Amino acid sequence: METTTYKIYSTISQLPNYWDEVSLENAFLQTSYLKVLEQSAPSNMQCFYIGVFENFELIGVALAQYLNLNKLESFGERDKCLKTYVRNFVFRNFGSHALFLGNNMITGQNGYIFNKEIDLKTIGEILSKCADEITLYFKKQNIKIHIVSFKDFYQDCAVELKKSSFAKMYEFNTQPNMIFELQPQWKLNEDYVASFSKKYRDQYKRAHKKFEGIETRELSLDDIVLHENRIYELYHHVAKNAPFNTFFLAKNHFASFKKQCGNGFILVGYFLNHELVGFHTLLLNGTTLETYFLGYDEQVQKEKMLYLNMLYNMTKFGIENQFKKIIFGRTALEIKSSIGAAPILMTGFIYHTNKWVDKLMPKIFPRLEPTFVWQQRHPFKES
Template sequence: METTTYKIYSTISQLPSSWDTVASENAFLQTSYLKVLDKSAPTNMQCFYIGIFENTELIGVALAQYLDVNKLESFGERDQCLKTYVRNFVFKNFASHVLFLGNNMITGQNGYVFNKNMDFKSISELLVACADEIIKYFKSKNTKIHIVSFKDFYQHCADELKKFDFASMYEFNTQPNMIFDLNPNWKTNEDYIAAFSKKYRDQYKRAHKKIEGITNRELTWEEIVSNEERIYELYHHVAKNAPFNTFFLAENHFSSFKKQCGDRFKLVGYFLEEKLVGFHTLLLNGTVLETYFLGYDEQVQKEKMLYLNMLYNMTKFGIDNQFKKIIFGRTALEIKSSIGAAPLLMTGFIYHTNKWVDKLMPKLFPRLEPTVVWQQRHPFKEH
């Protein structure tokens, strides 16, 4: 590692010119997306961009995010009980300043990318060194980082990292990432529907019938801007009813995203009698279709099975445009499995900067993370 160095940047304008060449494999590390974070990150988030060099050549890029959980209006309003009260108290006092190495806003291994083979010993040393430097930076500003989390690794990467600097950290698995590997033989949406067993074909037909009267179409940047307040209201309704939150998007997030990423970012609006009642978003990431945030009117969602129809529509888009897989992310695991997505376990590592609290991490962490009980569905005939 003698010749490997890193540099931490706090603004996009400082990034080396070869950044996007190195990040070409991952849209969530390219400057067009990082500019979205720069211009419209959640109000309680600050981003850091890490360049990794071999001598003077940029060979890797990574993302870190600092979150001040104190600035949050709600940690998730669904579970109003003593457990929530205790969790919120603990968060405010022992875990309100959190540093993520990776992207806390999305699911998947999107924290770093290299354009050459790197051994896991070097990767683990680099990630830990970057975290230490950012902790020092905040200390100089009189802010104490409580928790450091290295987020979302595939199991084989996690196993390798554990052999080195990550060995002493608490390893955790939260909800799995729901991934739909699309069958390459499906050329049309009809092929997909034909693959369902009777029960799930009936579910598709029922959902399709329910949504009659609602139209959907992709919105232009201008339309996103003129509907921004309504889009945010629909997003915010869904976000605040999630079981657990560490951030809320900024109100201009979706228009910023469209402006920076153009055709690679799609926001599809759902209209009932000309009124916007829901939306979903997608990011085209090479051969992978990434689902992003969505929102809906609760009443319409119940009556029209809007959420399920959104999942079907995103799948149709993936098949029509011959993507290899769709990343559906965490949450709503059962309904996502009913359309064909399957769970992939993601691993994270976490430590508390207070070594006494850190010793309690194996006891504390499972109490802070809401447990999800769900049943995987198998919608296709071969099951």
């Protein structure tokens, strides 16, 4: 750590030269995406950008996000039960100011990247020091950070981090990240469909038959601006009916994304009788295709199997454009596994700044997390 230093920035204009060269392998840490956050982050979110230096040379970048949950209209309206009410009460009163080291808007290990080999002990120390500095920054503004969370690590990283800086933190696993490793022999969508067992080939055919009458087309920036209110309405319907939320996107988020990232960001609209009834979004991240937010009309979704067809369409795009894998994220685990995605366990670390509450974290946290029971599907023929 002697020659490794860091600096925390609050605006994109402050970022050092070569930021994009260092973050080249992760689109979620490139300035084009960070500008999207700066211009259209959720209203209850403030972002911080971290530069890591070795002998004054930039070697790593990271992202932190502060969330004020008091500003949130809803934590999620799908589950109406005692556990949900208790969870909401606890967050309102004991966890309303939260700091995430990482990106709370997406699933995956997207919180930091280095352009050279750095041991995880050093990474853990840097992230912990950054959390302390940002916590102090808010303290000077009379805002007490309640919860600090280090988000989404793959298992090999989590094991190493647990040995050093994160040793005393509560380690947690939420829903897995659904990742689809695309087979290199799939050159066309027909190759993918042919690999299904009969049951899932029939599911594919049934979904496509239901889908008749729906027109799909990729929307330009002008199209996104034109349909902005409807896009947000469809997104908001899905978001507020999720089991748990810590933010809602700004209305201009998708237009801002398209403006900043151009062809690297794709929004596909689904139209029925010339009316927009659904959309999905994708971010091109090197050889990885990242699924982003989507929205749909609930009635059309039921009648047309809209969500399942969206998953098939995203997979088709990934195959035909030669991506190696698709990150489908959390939620809807069973249906995502039915099209080929597999669960990958993600680990986070969390602590409460009140030491007495923190001691109770192993008992409190499992009671706050929604319980998901699901069955993994295996759609492909046995080789």
